Amino acid sequence: xxxxxxxxxxxxxxxxxxxAVGLTLLYGVLHLVNFAQGEYFMLGAFATWTGLELxxxxxxxxxxxxxxxxxxxxxxxxxxxxxxxxAKSFELGxxxxxxxxxxxxxxxxxxxxxxxxxxxxxxxxxxxxxxxxLSVQRIVILVVTAAAFLGLEWMVRRTRVGKAMRAxxxxxxxxxxxxxxxxxxxxxxxxxxxxxxxxxGALMGPIVVSIYPAIGTSFTTxxxxxxxxxxxxxxxxxxxxALILGVVESFVVGFVGLGYRDAVAFLALxxxxxxxxxxxxxxxxxx
Amino acid sequence: xxxxxxxxxxxxxxxWGRRAAPGLLLAGRLLxxxxxxxxxxxxxxxxxxxxxxxxxAAIYLLPSLGLNIVFGYTGLLSFGQGAFFGIGAxxxxxxxTRLGWPxxxxxPAAGVVCAVLAAVLAVPSLRLSRFSFVMVxxxxxxxxxxxxxxxxxxTEGNMGIIGVPRPALGVSPRRFVxxxxxxxxxxxxxxxxxxLVAYWWIVASPAGRALRAVRDDEVLAxxxxxxxxxxxxxxxxxxxxxxxxxxxxxxxYLTIASPSGFDLYYTNVFLIIVLAGGRGxxxxxxVATVVFxxxxxxxxxxxxxxxxMMGVLLLLLVFRLPGGFGPLFVxxxxxxxxxxxxxxxP
Numbered sequence: 001x002x003x004x005x006x007x008x009x010x011x012x013x014x015x016x017x018x019x020a021v022g023l024t025l026l027y028g029v030l031h032l033v034n035f036a037q038g039e040y041f042m043l044g045a046f047a048t049w050t051g052l053e054l055x056x057x058x059x060x061x062x063x064x065x066x067x068x069x070x071x072x073x074x075x076x077x078x079x080x081x082x083x084x085x086x087a088k089s090f091e092l093g094x095x096x097x098x099x100x101x102x103x104x105x106x107x108x109x110x111x112x113x114x115x116x117x118x119x120x121x122x123x124x125x126x127x128x129x130x131x132x133x134l135s136v137q138r139i140v141i142l143v144v145t146a147a148a149f150l151g152l153e154w155m156v157r158r159t160r161v162g163k164a165m166r167a168x169x170x171x172x173x174x175x176x177x178x179x180x181x182x183x184x185x186x187x188x189x190x191x192x193x194x195x196x197x198x199x200x201g202a203l204m205g206p207i208v209v210s211i212y213p214a215i216g217t218s219f220t221t222x223x224x225x226x227x228x229x230x231x232x233x234x235x236x237x238x239x240x241x242a243l244i245l246g247v248v249e250s251f252v253v254g255f256v257g258l259g260y261r262d263a264v265a266f267l268a269l270x271x272x273x274x275x276x277x278x279x280x281x282x283x284x285x286x287x
Numbered sequence: 288x289x290x291x292x293x294x295x296x297x298x299x300x301x302x303w304g305r306r307a308a309p310g311l312l313l314a315g316r317l318l319x320x321x322x323x324x325x326x327x328x329x330x331x332x333x334x335x336x337x338x339x340x341x342x343x344a345a346i347y348l349l350p351s352l353g354l355n356i357v358f359g360y361t362g363l364l365s366f367g368q369g370a371f372f373g374i375g376a377x378x379x380x381x382x383x384t385r386l387g388w389p390x391x392x393x394x395p396a397a398g399v400v401c402a403v404l405a406a407v408l409a410v411p412s413l414r415l416s417r418f419s420f421v422m423v424x425x426x427x428x429x430x431x432x433x434x435x436x437x438x439x440x441x442t443e444g445n446m447g448i449i450g451v452p453r454p455a456l457g458v459s460p461r462r463f464v465x466x467x468x469x470x471x472x473x474x475x476x477x478x479x480x481x482x483l484v485a486y487w488w489i490v491a492s493p494a495g496r497a498l499r500a501v502r503d504d505e506v507l508a509x510x511x512x513x514x515x516x517x518x519x520x521x522x523x524x525x526x527x528x529x530x531x532x533x534x535x536x537x538x539x540y541l542t543i544a545s546p547s548g549f550d551l552y553y554t555n556v557f558l559i560i561v562l563a564g565g566r567g568x569x570x571x572x573x574v575a576t577v578v579f580x581x582x583x584x585x586x587x588x589x590x591x592x593x594x595x596m597m598g599v600l601l602l603l604l605v606f607r608l609p610g611g612f613g614p615l616f617v618x619x620x621x622x623x624x625x626x627x628x629x630x631x632x633p
Contacts, residue, residue, distance in 0.1 A: 102597055103598035
């Protein structure tokens with residue numbers, strides 16, 4: 001029972017991490033928030049569902065379609081909306097992305113209907129590792145998330161784009177003066193984050209089994225909690241924070257009750273913001 | 288001023304303004320009187336649906352005015368209105384059904400409970416960043432809804448509190464219970480008028496000026512010795528009182544208080560009303576409330592279509608009209624005035 005709850009928590013936490021990493025990148029690099037983050041998870045899930053049910057694609061191909069769709073959409077939204085919010089007041093970012101979230105949610109509701117859609121597909125085969133039996137789907141999620149975080153960490157530390165991202169996060173004006181194409185960095189940051197959120201939706205579909213247009217909201221709130229636990233802009237912190245949140249939620253559901261699950265994230269968020277605004281692992285407050 | 292060699296443009300404009308001022312003032316008063324008369328006579332001419340829409344406008348007016356105080360005049364983006372709206376509804380509903388308190392006790396109690404909660408919430412969250420304040424107020428809505436759904440002993444859980452009594456005027460032998468929509472319309476009209484007076488009193492007071500100073504330049508205000516955080520806390524508490532009384536007004540109208548009262552839909556609606564009218568603009572927010580409610584109720588859109596339009600409107604407001612529609616009309620009036628007095632053209 002305890003091991004089961006723990007594994008379940010790690011799995012859900014991994015998904016939270018995939019959704020939240022884009023948010024922490026966006027805040028860390030550009031000091032932008034995105035209240036539509038969870039909607040990209042939802043759109044990723046619906047794009048995969050469309051690939052599976054309407055285009056009759058195999059699951060792997062449907063995932064690729066969904067991630068490509070998410071990236072394209074992110075590019076479009078970045079060009080039209082997100083880049084114009086850089087270096088603007090914080091409130092404008094909140095309100096604009098809230099508007100986007102309403103568009104996505106109600107747009108999907110008009111297209112797909114407000115009802116639950118059964119999500120087939122996935123890799124249900126079972127594998128036993130060290131006496132614990134897991135479905136292939138779950139193993140894929142755990143591995144993909146860990147790989148994504150390692151890859152991003154490498155990108156930020158080693159590649160040219162990653163270095164530019166860190167430079168922008170440290171001093172925006174100096175980067176503009178030094179001739180770094182800040183808009184391009186913003187675009188890259190946003191597209192990578194959204195593609196991962198879309199991938200999270202594609203991978204989580206078979207686990208939640210039924211999807212609906214309002215499914216993203218709870219992931220937005222989780223993502224904000226995750227980045228607050230990890231320290232805003234801290235990627236490793238976000239990964240650990242996501243796993244912690246997933247496990248805590250899983251134990252709350254197991255031992256307290258399902259009804260309190262949604263409050264856990266926000267309670268954690270409020271407590272963290274009030275007591276450790278730089279996150280559980282951070283040392284300093286970002287300027 | 289004084290004996291000028293030649294009349295400058297501003298001087299002439301001033302002269303025109305002085306000459307036209309009594310007329311403009313009269314026109315403004317006539318317009319105000321016409322609008323007030325329209326609202327007073329609405330139940331006599333409109334059908335029940337229109338009257339019910341009028342009640343809804345009065346209910347939505349209170350949280351929107353509160354939001355304008357905290358967001359428009361003080362510059363603090365708060366998602367808390369939806370939470371206080373729901374808490375006010377529950378407070379009044381519980382006191383009325385369990386303890387049998389009359390409305391003139393439960394409505395103020397709803398406001399007091401919300402003010403206390405707001406002050407408790409504000410003290411720690413305002414010390415931190417703007418990000419923290421936004422997230423804490425948003426989190427507060429979700430937590431309040433979860434409590435309403437799960438603390439069955441107090442709130443009856445997802446069922447909600449049913450049978451919230453309609454308010455009664457007068458004392459025991461001569462009680463007059465407001466049963467029809469027309470009667471409730473006048474009741475909520477009274478609360479809306481009271482709220483407008485309180486709103487005017489807050490905004491026009493020296494404290495209101497201090498709020499605007501905090502919004503425009505927090506550091507400067509602090510350097511003049513203004514207790515910035517205390518003013519922010521007061522503004523937040525005021526916004527909570529308005530939202531709480533608005534929630535009570537809704538609960539006694541629908542005769543139910545349920546967890547759906549905490550839906551983020553309400554928070555979004557109040558935000559859009561304030562943004563569309565023009566944050567920090569006195570008359571724009573009441574006007575926007577009435578326009579929004581009547582438009583959304585009388586035009587038959589599905590909830591999805593309505594929220595889709597709200598999303599588009601939000602993006603439009605952020606990128607094209609950050610000041611809202613209110614200033615647009617002020618500009619129009621100014622242009623009209625220039626047309627009327629061509630000699631003042633710059």
